[in-house]
Amino acid sequence: MRDVAAAAGVSTMTVSNVLSGRRPVSEETRAAVLGAVERLGYQVNVAARSLRRGRTGVVGLAVPALDSPYFSQLAGRLVERLAREGLRVVVEQTGASREGEAAAVRDSRVNAYDGLVLSAVGLGAGDVRALAGDLPVVALGERQDLRRVDHVGMANVEGARAAAGLLLERGCRRLAVVGSPPWDRLDEPGDHGGDAFRLRALGAREAVRAVPAASARALAPGTLLEDGVRCGRELALAADPVDGVVALTDTLALGVLRGLADAGLRVPDDVLVVGFDDVREASASVPSLSTVSPGHDEMVEAVVRLLLRRMADPAAEPEEVFGPFVLLERESTRPAGRSLAPGR
């Protein structure tokens, strides 16, 4: 910067002012500075700027795994949206573990990110607050037990109730809820209360209990596509067959579709299936997957708003935002015989 200043015949401070726009500079000197910058190919050193300013312009995004459609699609949206605010995003993978998430929070502080978007599965609000200290954090994707951290959630209970409700309405009476913790442990808030699976399972259970003739079993095979496949196979081969499957994520649902197919069961002729998340792939599977679509865009907007707000005002009162949901019906729950227009 000193070289540029010399070349333009001004002080370094003036160069700084031109480049950051913090203080007004006369048109002619400004032109001279920009000319010199161009000529010398100068670029500001972000490390030095960060050191002095105390901010980095980088926010962390911690997700359980990047290679899952829901999170990678979320990451894509968020990266793009935050770029418009002049913020870069670094992605951390937590492996869906408490330790991984704690490490991500620590990392964010060590690396002096300006903020962190944490898609927490293991950490509760208490932990987050304790670990984060003064780091702005927005929790994402599930209800936190305490109201002490900014949080963007989705309508887990309501969405899952609607999903299960759809199957019941379509005539299913013997359901499986894939991804659900044991049926009788849903009411305890769990380790840190409120993971998405528990809440969604709760919603599904509500719907089932509202129909006397209906029964359901809970299955928690894991969260991967392969887990869904395995689960679908087991369901198909089980002694007592099911006629409807509520999968608590689309990834599981897509796996279930595959698993059922392995065993020769047809969807929706023999079994109906509904998912949750509305990932891209759900619209293009065979059969296409009915699913609960949380308001992706609304949630991203809310995350950005809360994050910027807290970065601006660390003392702001924590806020919770819940996105809307829409139940999308596709082939996987159409009663046999009723066809549908292609593409939805």
Added chain:
Amino acid sequence: MRDVAAAAGVSTMTVSNVLSGRRPVSEETRAAVLGAVERLGYQVNVAARSLRRGRTGVVGLAVPALDSPYFSQLAGRLVERLAREGLRVVVEQTGASREGEAAAVRDSRVNAYDGLVLSAVGLGAGDVRALAGDLPVVALGERQDLRRVDHVGMANVEGARAAAGLLLERGCRRLAVVGSPPWDRLDEPGDHGGDAFRLRALGAREAVRAVPAASARALAPGTLLEDGVRCGRELALAADPVDGVVALTDTLALGVLRGLADAGLRVPDDVLVVGFDDVREASASVPSLSTVSPGHDEMVEAVVRLLLRRMADPAAEPEEVFGPFVLLERESTRPAGRSLAPGR
């Protein structure tokens, strides 16, 4: 750091040495320092460290889009692998455009990343060299026209040849190559020579030409899942039917499966389909998708090796590495009637 030094009764430099491990420190002072660090809750300021060291410990990863399975799965692998080298990864989305990629390279310099992994689709090696300057860059995923930049590629031509060969071997004679540029323009290196689609198309064409009775048409609908769906529908409704589809990416292939289903065509009974990339979803589609699996792990290892090498020695001779490939046969190309063990 000064406070810690005071609390431990040593100099700041000793604290620095304890924390960075650059120079040996006696066991007792080390303990005293760590104690003070713990007690005061001290954390190093990375901005200051970066300023002084001239390195940031961050590398960029520029991909066309995060929400595509291939790239998000790649990103996941790379994030994880580079973490083991003590490097963080920030992800940029280029939108598959020349400008986006150029911006990513510029950004990497502005933000002083230590290196960049560039999954280039628009930029040629010449551009990369010019833009990158002294920034260590490893290009990924397609053959570069010139040998002037480190590059990890896959067996595009050979893999696609094998894929098309499989269909021909299975008796297909009227193929479609989805994602292929116009058949007669494959030999020109294009704008900057060697995008993956062109090379894969070349491979497919070679296989087709080797069988006199076989013919093929090229279709380039785009790269998204939806593009594949549309294409599948069009193929199904076309006046002259096809009996085999080579889709140049799995994402397109999965879309094609859906599009064909929309029109009532069955895979593999009416049409065989093969993809390329071996994304996770390919193993769990209905029918499961035969595909060309590039050596994912080998490629990631190669990227890491080349990147570290160049970061250590900017003057090293550029190197090219090509991964192996394996053709995985699944349901989508099994001749009708021949069933298969579940899971593959």
Added chain:
DNA sequence: CGAGGTCGGTTTATCGATACAACAGCCGGA
């Protein structure tokens, strides 16, 4: 016995940008 090496530690001078206070002109009003 002296040259040279190792060990654990300190001192000092940066890295590059920016906050802040100070200051030089200049204008309008008293």
Added chain:
DNA sequence: TCCGGCTGTTGTATCGATAAACCGACCTCG
């Protein structure tokens, strides 16, 4: 003529960590 207020510009201290040189004290080896 002088003064307060404005605009545009500059000097300088500072952000926090670390590379490099340096310092005793002790050891080794020819």
